[in-house]
Amino acid sequence: MQPVQTISSSTVDRAPEQGWQAQLSGAIRNPKALLAAVGLDERWLPGAMGGHEAFEVRVPQAYLSRIQKGNPDDPLLRQVLPLAHETRAVAGYVTDPLEEADHTPAAGLIHKYAARVLMITSGACAINCRYCFRRHFPYEDHAASRAQWHRTLDYLRDDDSLIEAILSGGDPLLSSDTRLAWLVGELDAIPHLKRLRLHTRLPVVIPDRVDDAMLAWLSSTRLQKVMVLHINHANEIDDAVVQACVKLKGAGVTLLNQSVLLRGVNDDVEVLRTLSERLFEAGILPYYLHVLDPVAGAAHFDVPDHEAHQLHDRLREALPGFLLPRLVREVPGAGAKTPVEALDASLTPN
């Protein structure tokens, strides 16, 4: 049997000296190149092409460098390699599982929770995760112009019940620092806002995104800053990610993590325990463990609720309480994340 090798900098052009935009431009964007880079043969290609046509491959080199060469079951590879499963229709799996289209009072704005709004700041990501609940999201309809951004900001100014602005996407950190500095400056000037939250995977997939220009606008706002990262497996946290986290904490950012429970990636107690421990070593608190949103093309990642619940119970025994993420799902129309336990209880007859 061929030994599994980690892809080294000699086999992958990581170009760590380049800026994050150059690394973004150099991301792998087709299945053939991805298979070659991870040492898999072209038997995987037909299935990968099918998935790629629905949702294109995108993998930056910094993330690729953490994948074991020649291992089709690598937990990081499974998150980014399209499979034939994605093209099969499965009952209950839909293009807008969270019904977000019903909660958009202005272009680029989703307001479905009390006291906080979510601003779609960028319509793309640095990596395309195969299980993404927004893989079919019509970002082009939410690409706000400068005038629309002003209307969005007016919406925030006019509603003094809002205390938190959440920058999301896609990945908000794909926007330029010039644009983000302007936007955060505008939010800073809205007196009833207290917090700025960013939902991002960029510091994980291209750690060099956390550069001086980004730290400058992050450090200058009066708003309390929370960054919710997205990490599903401990192998995603290498030294470069740890260094990026050190810089973010130095800028006064509270770091949280949300994961998605994914078949074949992290549906194992020891994998989840190791993830929580590694997160904490990197200065990140485990926050949410989401069950999969039923998005078309991702059914093969599903872990049924009863199994998710059992895993979470065993995880509770393995970890101190502060390292236990909350097991939740998004329910369309609900005012907050819904604990999976609560759903189970509601299904139990009295």
Ligand code: SF4
């Ligand atoms: S980074 Fe987040 S929003 Fe982007 S593809 Fe992955 S899961 Fe989806």
